[in-house]
Amino acid sequence: xxxxxxxxxxxxxxxxxxxxxxxxxxxxxxxxxxxxxxxxxxxxxxxxxxxxxxxxxxxxxxxxxxxxxxxxxxxxxxxxxxxxxxxxxxxxxxxxxxxxxxxxxxxxxxxxxxxxxxxxxxxxxx
Numbered sequence: 001x002x003x004x005x006x007x008x009x010x011x012x013x014x015x016x017x018x019x020x021x022x023x024x025x026x027x028x029x030x031x032x033x034x035x036x037x038x039x040x041x042x043x044x045x046x047x048x049x050x051x052x053x054x055x056x057x058x059x060x061x062x063x064x065x066x067x068x069x070x071x072x073x074x075x076x077x078x079x080x081x082x083x084x085x086x087x088x089x090x091x092x093x094x095x096x097x098x099x100x101x102x103x104x105x106x107x108x109x110x111x112x113x114x115x116x117x118x119x120x121x122x123x124x125x126x
Contacts, residue, residue, distance in 0.1 A: 007065040011110035015070075015103050019057045022077075022099035026050050029089035029096070042086045049080035067111050074100050 007015065026049060033043035052073050059065055078100055081093050 006063065007060070007067065007070075007107055007110050008114070011106050012060050012065060014106050015065075016057065016060045018099050018103045018106065019053060019060060022096055022103070023050070023053050023057070025092045025096040025099060026053060029084075029092035032089050032092065033086065039086060039088065042084045042089070045083050046080065049077045052077050052080075067107050070107050071104065074104055 026046060030043050030046050030050065033039035033046075056070065056073055059069070078097065081096055084093060
């Protein structure tokens with residue numbers, strides 16, 4: 001039995017909106033860390049997360065969404081955020097963490113719905 005490994009159009013739209021919010025939170029954090037030399041290390045630490053968010057946005061803007069890749073990349077972003085203990089950006093990074101959780105929730109819910117549809121279709125044909 002094949003399971004649809006892509007995310008539905010409505011879920012993609014919701015995730016893209018959440019990714020934009022996530023990107024904004026990360027931009028605020030990086031902008032806050034721009035002004036002081038001592039904060040440069042933390043700012044540079046966030047750069048890979050920003051690139052990964054851009055890759056997720058590109059993936060969701062196209063038709064090639066894979067829930068497994070979303071989970072893996074989200075874990076990478078979360079891990080990067082956890083490496084920045086700077087209190088100047090704690091609020092922005094907490095917002096980012098919340099968005100990551102929301103994105104994963106949307107993808108997981110969509111995956112469950114997709115599986116339920118496949119199981120129901122299989123039951124009807126059996």
